[in-house]
Amino acid sequence: MRLPLEDIRILDHTRIWAGPQCTRLMADMGAQVIKIESGSRPETNRLGASADRKVGLTRGGYFNTMNRNKLGITLDLSKPKGVEVFKQLVKVSDVVVENFTRRVLPQLGIDYPVLKEIKPDIILVSISGFGLEGPYKDYVSAGWTMDSMAGLASLTGYPGEEPLYSGIPYGDPTSGIFAAIAVLIALEYRSRTGKGQHIDFSGRDGISHLIGEAIMDYTMNQRVQTRMGNRHTSMAPHGAFRCQGEDNWVTIAVSNDDEWRSLCQAMGNPAWAQEARFSNSLSRWQHQDELNPLIEAWTTQHNHVELMHTLQKAGVPAGAMLDHKEFYLDTQLRERGFWEVKEFHDVSPRPYPGMPFKLSNTPGSIRTDPPDLGEHNTFVFKEILGMPQAEMDELDREGVTTVPPLDELLGRTVRGRPRLPQTPVEELAKLGYVGYDPDYLEQLGVKPPADSAEK
Amino acid sequence: MSEQALSGAVVIDLTHRIAGPYSTKFLADFGAEVIKIERPGEGDPARKAGPFLGEIPHPEKSGLFLYLNTNKEGITLNLKTEAGRAIFKKLVKKADVVVENFSPRVMPSWGLSYEVLAEINPKLVMTSISNFGQTGPYRDYKSADIVAYAMGSMMSLIGDPKREPLKSGGSQAQYQTGLNAAVGTLTALHGSRVMGVGQHVDVSILECVASMFGMTGYYYPYMGLIHKRRYNGYGLSHPTTNLPCKDGHVYVGMLFATRDEMALLTGNNQIAEDPRFDTPIGLLTYGDEMDAMIKEFLKDYTADEIVPLAQELRMAWGPVRTIDGLLKDPQLQLREFFVEIDHPATGPVTYPGPPFMLPESPWQAECPAPLLGQHNEEIYCGQLGYSRRELVRLRQMDVI
Numbered sequence: 070m071r072l073p074l075e076d077i078r079i080l081d082h083t084r085i086w087a088g089p090q091c092t093r094l095m096a097d098m099g100a101q102v103i104k105i106e107s108g109s110r111p112e113t114n115r116l117g118a119s120a121d122r123k124v125g126l127t128r129g130g131y132f133n134t135m136n137r138n139k140l141g142i143t144l145d146l147s148k149p150k151g152v153e154v155f156k157q158l159v160k161v162s163d164v165v166v167e168n169f170t171r172r173v174l175p176q177l178g179i180d181y182p183v184l185k186e187i188k189p190d191i192i193l194v195s196i197s198g199f200g201l202e203g204p205y206k207d208y209v210s211a212g213w214t215m216d217s218m219a220g221l222a223s224l225t226g227y228p229g230e231e232p233l234y235s236g237i238p239y240g241d242p243t244s245g246i247f248a249a250i251a252v253l254i255a256l257e258y259r260s261r262t263g264k265g266q267h268i269d270f271s272g273r274d275g276i277s278h279l280i281g282e283a284i285m286d287y288t289m290n291q292r293v294q295t296r297m298g299n300r301h302t303s304m305a306p307h308g309a310f311r312c313q314g315e316d317n318w319v320t321i322a323v324s325n326d327d328e329w330r331s332l333c334q335a336m337g338n339p340a341w342a343q344e345a346r347f348s349n350s351l352s353r354w355q356h357q358d359e360l361n362p363l364i365e366a367w368t369t370q371h372n373h374v375e376l377m378h379t380l381q382k383a384g385v386p387a388g389a390m391l392d393h394k395e396f397y398l399d400t401q402l403r404e405r406g407f408w409e410v411k412e413f414h415d416v417s418p419r420p421y422p423g424m425p426f427k428l429s430n431t432p433g434s435i436r437t438d439p440p441d442l443g444e445h446n447t448f449v450f451k452e453i454l455g456m457p458q459a460e461m462d463e464l465d466r467e468g469v470t471t472v473p474p475l476d477e478l479l480g481r482t483v484r485g486r487p488r489l490p491q492t493p494v495e496e497l498a499k500l501g502y503v504g505y506d507p508d509y510l511e512q513l514g515v516k517p518p519a520d521s522a523e524k
Numbered sequence: 525m526s527e528q529a530l531s532g533a534v535v536i537d538l539t540h541r542i543a544g545p546y547s548t549k550f551l552a553d554f555g556a557e558v559i560k561i562e563r564p565g566e567g568d569p570a571r572k573a574g575p576f577l578g579e580i581p582h583p584e585k586s587g588l589f590l591y592l593n594t595n596k597e598g599i600t601l602n603l604k605t606e607a608g609r610a611i612f613k614k615l616v617k618k619a620d621v622v623v624e625n626f627s628p629r630v631m632p633s634w635g636l637s638y639e640v641l642a643e644i645n646p647k648l649v650m651t652s653i654s655n656f657g658q659t660g661p662y663r664d665y666k667s668a669d670i671v672a673y674a675m676g677s678m679m680s681l682i683g684d685p686k687r688e689p690l691k692s693g694g695s696q697a698q699y700q701t702g703l704n705a706a707v708g709t710l711t712a713l714h715g716s717r718v719m720g721v722g723q724h725v726d727v728s729i730l731e732c733v734a735s736m737f738g739m740t741g742y743y744y745p746y747m748g749l750i751h752k753r754r755y756n757g758y759g760l761s762h763p764t765t766n767l768p769c770k771d772g773h774v775y776v777g778m779l780f781a782t783r784d785e786m787a788l789l790t791g792n793n794q795i796a797e798d799p800r801f802d803t804p805i806g807l808l809t810y811g812d813e814m815d816a817m818i819k820e821f822l823k824d825y826t827a828d829e830i831v832p833l834a835q836e837l838r839m840a841w842g843p844v845r846t847i848d849g850l851l852k853d854p855q856l857q858l859r860e861f862f863v864e865i866d867h868p869a870t871g872p873v874t875y876p877g878p879p880f881m882l883p884e885s886p887w888q889a890e891c892p893a894p895l896l897g898q899h900n901e902e903i904y905c906g907q908l909g910y911s912r913r914e915l916v917r918l919r920q921m922d923v924i
Contacts, residue, residue, distance in 0.1 A: 073715025086738060098711045118742040130742025198840075200881075203858035208835050209780050213764055214842040217775035218853075222766055223846045224693020225682065232766045232773050232844050235692040236681030236753065237738045246703040251880045253710035254554050258529035258885040260717065266884035274861055277850060278879045279699040285587030286575035287847045288862075288874035294847055299670060299691055302574065307670065309679065309688045316752070318689055320679070322668030377675075381665045388671035390689055393741055394750045396677040396734055401662040407731050419745040425735040426708030427657075429638070430723040431715060492760070494749060496805050503743070504750030513745060 072099025072431050077256065079164045080155075081105065081139065084112050086212070086238070087196050087272060088168035089135035090245025095252065096138035097424055097433045103158065103449055104136060104440060108143035108472045111442050116479075120416040122492065126442050126475060127414035133439045134421055137413075141440025142449045143470050146177050151469045155179060157454050159187050163259075164252055168196040168244075171206055181267040190265040192255045196248050198240070200271035210272065212238020219276030224283060226296040233296075243279070244272035305354035306332075309390060310365045312373035318390040319373045321364070321380065326350065331384040336367050394504070397513055410515055413438040417510070417517045443472040528555025529885035533713065535621040536612075537561065537596060538603075540568040542695050543729060544625035544653050545592035546702025547709060550879075551621070552595035553887050559615065559903060560593060560894060564600040564924060567896040568593075577870045583896060584869035590893045591875055594865065598894025599903050600924045603634050607923045614908055616641050616648065620716065621709060625653035628663050638724035648722040649712040653705050657728030667729065672697035676733025681740065684755045701732040760804040762811040766844050769822040773844035774830060776818060781839040789837055790821040867892035900924055 077100040081092040089104075096102040106112055111126060118130035127133070145151045156179070159165060165184060167174065174180040174195075184191050195201055198210025199218075208214075216222050216239040222232040251268045259265055277284070283294045301307040301322070309318040323329050326349065333342040341347075341363055346356045353360055368376060373389040380387035391399055397420055402408060405427075408420035424433050450456040450464075464470045498505035510516040533556040537548045545560075545568070552558040562568050570592065571583040578585070602608040613636075616622060622641060624631060631637055631652070638650045652658055655667035673679045673691040683690040691697075708725040716722050739759055743749035756765035766773040778786060787796035795817055800806045807814070822830060827843035834841035845853060851862065851874070863877035878887035904910045904924065918924045 071719060073711050073719065076718055094707055095711075118739055118746050120746045122747055130746035131739050134742060199855050200859050203855045205855040208831075208842070209838050209840045210842070211764075211777055211779045211840040213758070213777055214775050214840045217766055217773075217844045218842040220845045220847050220850045221693055221696075222773075222775070222844050225690065226693075227683070227687070227690070231768070233682060233690070233755075234758075234764070234766065234775070235696065236678055237736060237740070238758070239692075239736075241738065242736050243700070243703070246700075246707060247879055249707050250550055250703065250710065251882060253707065253714065254529045254550070255882055255885070256714060257533070257710070258882075261532070262527075262884075264884050266882055268880055268882055270880040271859065274856070274859065275879055277856070277861065278876050279696060280694045280847075281591040281876050282575060282588040283694060283847050284850065284862075284876050285591050285873070287851065289577045289587055289870070290575060290579060291848075292575070294693075296693065299688065301670075304668070307668075309670070309674065309690075311688075316685070316689075318674070318679075320668075320670045320674040322670050324668070328666075381662070384666070386666035386668050386671055388667065388675040390674040390679050391677050392680040392750055392752070393677055393737065394744045396675070397744060399675070401656055401660045401730065402734060405657050405660045405728070405731070407728075407734065422735050422737075425704045425727070425732050426651075427726040428708065428712055428715075428723050429726070430721050431712075492747065492749070493803075493805055494747060497749070497760075497808070500805065500808060501752075502754070502808055503752060506744075506748045506750070509744060509748030515745075 072433060073428070074098045074100040077101070077164065078162045079103070079166060080158055080162045082165065082167040082169070083196070084168065085114060086135065086241035087244035087248070088166055090242050091194070091196065091248040091252070092139065092166055093135055093137070094246065094249045099431070099433070102139040104139045104141045105144050105155070106141065106442060107145050108443060108470060109145065111478065115442070122494070124479065125415065127439065128416055133413055133416065136439035137421070137435045138437055139440060140445040140449060141443065142446050143443035143472055145469050148467070148469050150464060150467060152177055152179060154464070154469070156187050159184050159191060161453060162188070162191065163256070164192045164194065166194045166196070166248065166252070170209070171195070171197060171201050185265065190259055190263055192252060192259065192265045192268065194248050194252055194268040194270065196244055196270050196272065198272050200274070201269045210240070212241035215240025215244070215272040215276055219273045220280055220283070221276050224280060224294060224296060227298045228296055228300070230296065240272040240276055243275055244270065247275040300357070303350070303354065305350070305357040306360055306364055308361060310361070310368040312368050312371055312376060314373070317373040319368055319376045319380070320388050320390060322386045324386070328385050329353065332380070335380055335383040335385065394506070394512070409435050411435050414441060418515045420513060420515065443470065446470055528888060529882065530554045530556035533557065533621065534619045535559065535623065536615050536619045538622065538624035538626070539653070540625065541570050542588070542592065542698035543701040543705065544623055545570065546699055547651070547653070547705035548596070548623050549592055549594060550706040551709070554885065558596040559899070560596040560598045561601045561612070562598060562896060564602050564897070564922060567600070571896070577873070582869070590867065590870065590873070593893035594875070595888070595890050596894055597899040597903065598897060599900050600897040602923050603636070605921070605923050607918065607921060609634055609636060611908070611923070612636065613644055616644050619645065619648065621649045621651065621713060623651040623653070623705070623709060628652070628654050628658045642722060646722055647716050647720060649709060649716050649725065651705055651709045651712070651725040651727060653701060653727045654729070656730050658726045669695045669697045672729045672733050675730055676736070678733055678736055681751070681753045683753055685753050689753060697729055697733050700736065701727060701729045704732045704735070756815060757808070757811065760808070762807040763815055763818070765815070767815065767819050767822055769825055769827050769830060771826040772846065774822060774827045775842045775844060777840050779840050781837060785837045785839060789834055789839070790818060792817050792821065863889055865889045865892050868895065897924070
């Protein structure tokens with residue numbers, strides 16, 4: 070089936086998360102994405118969260134999720150011939166996405182003015198923490214740095230306590246989505262005017278864009294909003310309430326009297342719920358410190374998932390806090406086909422997140438495995454660039470496209486530390502930092518038959 | 525109006541509150557003609573949500589509404605009436621995109637399902653944003669930002685493991701959905717232009733939140749680990765946390781750096797030499813002691829004093845900006861992130877402006893968010909050919 074972005078070719082010179090998230094969204098929707106790695110320094114993600122704790126270049130969960138549907142080539146851009154091939158690829162591409170520090174492209178001799186000369190309508194997207202100019206232009210940035218500097222952390226946390234980051238390196242996936250929007254907008258402009266451009270996207274700016282009303286509260290009223298835990302400016306009860314078990318919670322968000330009455334009914338109309346202090350929205354909001362423990366005394370007697378369904382059936386907005394195992398098993402996500410179960414290379418079938426939006430005529434899916442290192446060199450160089458075999462052999466001989474043996478890659482150290490600290494699963498579980506199910510494949514329902522456990 | 529990236533595209537915007545309006549804001553801010561339809565009388569419920577200018581509730585002075593609806597045209601239309609639906613279909617005929625975020629039963633109940641609209645306009649892109657999606661067993665469940673955050677598993681990552689898990693500040697589930705819906709809409713619009721087929725884009729807030737997980741989310745299907753929230757770290761890395769300094773907080777992380785550099789910066793060799801910090805398990809067990817050493821050091825520095833020193837050593841530290849601090853941030857000033865927009869009810873107010881720099885087709889604040897029904901005459905008379913007399917009648921009939 071045809072896909073909406075099939076006519077777009079993207080040169081993907083990105084690593085880790087933000088850049089790969091951007092190109093993944095477009096690859097999922099049909100763009101031909103050519104991911105460039107250095108043979109001698111492949112993406113570190115290939116080696117993280119290794120399937121079944123066996124390390125290999127195609128066994129990293131993080132890498133595999135971010136890079137499905139892409140082609141992979143190796144190209145050493147520190148060598149002039151590597152740069153030459155890169156330029157040939159630019160000539161036949163629509164978009165170049167990069168998330169290196171701002172010095173890298175000029176150093177390699179492939180900054181925007183150069184690319185524009187090769188391909189006048191090229192769209193170059195530079196994804197960075199803070200932007201290409203200005204006092205912070207050379208700052209290194211992680212997803213958490215952006216979160217903190219954008220103002221979001223100042224709004225996240227328990228009242229009166231430390232500002233917290235948003236659970237993940239929030240700036241990374243967020244940047245990827247913003248950058249995809251920017252590319253799609255630039256493509257529309259190009260389609261009418263024939264003009265490309267250099268997009269300068271700063272992840273921190275993106276996150277600040279996601280707290281617009283807090284910024285407006287300051288510019289209009291000089292009020293500095295800050296952390297309020299799970300409280301809401303008008304709803305009450307509004308929070309996470311403890312349920313049966315160790316760390317199980319149900320969230321409840323009541324916005325009007327009807328929902329409050331439904332909640333009371335679900336709780337069996339206890340006498341306290343009839344008291345005047347809880348009789349209307351404002352009063353409940355004013356007395357939520359007293360209200361919340363009374364509700365929690367009830368929720369602790371129930372299972373969090375069952376309670377969610379009970380409350381929802383009664384008309385109360387409620388949701389169980391699902392952990393990183395439970396959301397793989399959630400009925401709605403499963404029945405909607407959000408998780409796609411796929412077998413990649415030497416990794417047996419696992420669930421992967423599918424499309425965050427479903428297009429009725431061109432739904433998109435995980436079509437191809439994330440590329441092994443240099444897997445598509447021949448296809449890209451021969452079929453797309455029309456390169457003669459002799460030239461390809463020469464590039465390989467000169468180390469421009471060479472893929473070193475796995476042992477050599479794995480044996481390397483980074484600043485004196487082994488590159489691959491093994492995840493100490495059992496010890497972590499013993500310390501209580503993680504939960505651990507040795508039978509996770511059965512739990513997920515993806516256990517392969519015994520005789521085909523390893524291909 | 526000047527030529528912009530999306531000039532010429534026509535979007536009928538039936539959205540309200542946050543997720544929908546945020547997605548169409550991208551279209552409007554980059555030049556599409558976005559006609560926002562509000563119900564007569566009350567309009568978008570975001571008009572009733574604060575913050576309000578001067579803290580006095582007023583439908584034209586909601587900061588939330590004003591921020592999310594820049595550059596849109598506003599009309600009122602009552603889709604509960606037959607006449608209203610007929611007018612809506614006329615608008616759909618000339619539109620490229622319809623975006624709506626009613627609960628999934630609503631549009632079909634008005635006879636305005638995608639199938640019906642596609643018959644009127646086969647190249648139409650219709651984007652439907654809902655809490656749990658257009659299908660599935662939770663389709664009719666109610667939600668809120670906190671509910672989506674919990675069910676999408678993001679909440680399991682935030683807060684003290686011994687206490688109540690937390691949602692992020694603001695309305696991140698809604699905003700993330702707005703971002704994804706913009707990608708979905710623009711992708712489908714591209715497909716419509718290139719391949720000539722329209723389609724229905726189904727965006728679920730739950731799925732947008734569930735899409736956000738990173739490394740920790742692969743631990744389960746790949747290794748059987750269930751990641752739990754940590755107050756001051758992520759996965760196996762430590763520290764990754766905001767620590768107090770002389771005038772606020774600093775983000776302190778070790779990514780891109782080693783303990784040697786941390787020891788060099790803080791002048792505390794124990795950070796580099798203490799063998800207890802050598803392994804991930806050691807760091808998790810004794811990390812608080814390392815944090816205490818860093819805190820002791822940070823006491824004497826303001827955030828803006830210490831961050832450049834850490835950055836010199838290639839450590840990805842940053843000042844934790846409070847909201848007022850953002851307005852004074854020199855980088856945001858240089859990027860002209862904040863823009864002043866004049867509006868008839870509020871006067872000039874400073875807004876967050878461009879989310880990214882597209883130099884050839886830049887973000888523009890052509891006009892502020894519409895007053896309720898501001899463009900009725902322009903759209904109904906100017907574009908659809910109704911006379912002013914008919915407009916009066918439609919108003920009397922409670923259609924507009």
